[in-house]
Amino acid sequence: MLWSELYRPKGCDDIIGQDEVVRHLTAFADSGSVPHMLISGPHGTGKTAAVECLAKRLYGENWEANTTVLSAADLLGRGKSALETDERFSMVYRKDRSLIVNFKQIVKWYASMRPLDADFKLMVFEDAEGLTFEAQQALRRTMERYSATCRFIFVTVRPSAIIPAIASRCLPLFFAPLDDGVVRARLKEILAAEGAALPAEDLELIVCTAQGDLRRAIMYLQIAAGSEKDFDLAEVSRSETSNVATSAFDALRDGNFDAARRIAESLMIEYGLSAREVVHELRQVARREYNHPALAIALADADHRLCQNANDFVQINALLARIAREVFSEESTATL
Numbered sequence: 001m002l003w004s005e006l007y008r009p010k011g012c013d014d015i016i017g018q019d020e021v022v023r024h025l026t027a028f029a030d031s032g033s034v035p036h037m038l039i040s041g042p043h044g045t046g047k048t049a050a051v052e053c054l055a056k057r058l059y060g061e062n063w064e065a066n067t068t069v070l071s072a073a074d075l076l077g078r079g080k081s082a083l084e085t086d087e088r089f090s091m092v093y094r095k096d097r098s099l100i101v102n103f104k105q106i107v108k109w110y111a112s113m114r115p116l117d118a119d120f121k122l123m124v125f126e127d128a129e130g131l132t133f134e135a136q137q138a139l140r141r142t143m144e145r146y147s148a149t150c151r152f153i154f155v156t157v158r159p160s161a162i163i164p165a166i167a168s169r170c171l172p173l174f175f176a177p178l179d180d181g182v183v184r185a186r187l188k189e190i191l192a193a194e195g196a197a198l199p200a201e202d203l204e205l206i207v208c209t210a211q212g213d214l215r216r217a218i219m220y221l222q223i224a225a226g227s228e229k230d231f232d233l234a235e236v237s238r239s240e241t242s243n244v245a246t247s248a249f250d251a252l253r254d255g256n257f258d259a260a261r262r263i264a265e266s267l268m269i270e271y272g273l274s275a276r277e278v279v280h281e282l283r284q285v286a287r288r289e290y291n292h293p294a295l296a297i298a299l300a301d302a303d304h305r306l307c308q309n310a311n312d313f314v315q316i317n318a319l320l321a322r323i324a325r326e327v328f329s330e331e332s333t334a335t336l
Helices: 019-031 045-061 070-079 082-085 099-111 133-145 180-194 198-209 214-226 233-237 239-255 256-267 275-289 293-307 312-326
Strands: 037-040 067-071 121-124 150-156 171-174
Touching: 019 045, 019 150, 019 171, 045 067, 067 070, 067 082, 067 099, 070 099, 070 133, 082 293, 099 121, 099 133, 133 150, 180 198, 180 214, 198 214, 239 256, 239 275, 239 312, 256 275, 256 312, 275 293, 275 312, 293 312
Parallel strands: 037 150, 037 171, 067 121, 121 150
Antiparallel strands: none
16 A cells, blocks of 8 residues: 555544644634635645545534535546546536536535535545646636535645636635655654664655655655565656656756747646646756756746746746747856
């Protein structure tokens, strides 16, 4: 069994590194008063686990009956054919209607279900950045109609993708990347529970590479603990997204800005990365293959702007244009 699932938080008290957010969620559950929420933050920081723990604390044994979890990818990302073959939606899906009409009907159907021994139920949208503008407009009207018996929770790595009409109706909660000390302590607890050992240098490398993503850190830890030969973290952590980011740099170096822009946007649209995660992937490539001070400054500036909830696509395109101008122009190439 995956350690990331085995050691998944079972209750609010088990969530680490997010004390302020957990305090709010615990207060909501104990008071029985839960607002609509927009929960955002990088991957592996506990967003989905926290929603599950909230539901368990709020509803007890009936938490699954009173919690509907829908993925934007399941509803919209795979087209009508996927909805047609999904047993969960067979009672509502209509073949002669468009994708967006079927989406509206599915959401309304789940939202209209009466909660079990509770005043309201929870409807959770995972990967909410995948909801199209039309889908979010439909959700706005559904939220108004069923707000008395249903609370809507949007979980996303990219809060700027949520339209103001929905975001303004939700309490924003941000899950920050976990501190290295928190990640390190949790990994040591897991090693002790598993009766496993790992050299201190390997543990530190895992903590550093995870960049506050506890799920990724636990995955690397399990691979390292089960490896029969020397653990090569660089090889394990070299992901497909890293290769895509490398190709974006290659396009910029060849003077093909449009190709670089499409590649970077594919990381957000097809791979589901947030803009800050795209910047992180680009930074990893820059550290490995390039040596240019203007590149480091451009990446840092983009990351800072994205912390202020700036538009993701605009900032990534601006970053690529700046890199093309300041790093890969004829005058700059000589310093690489």
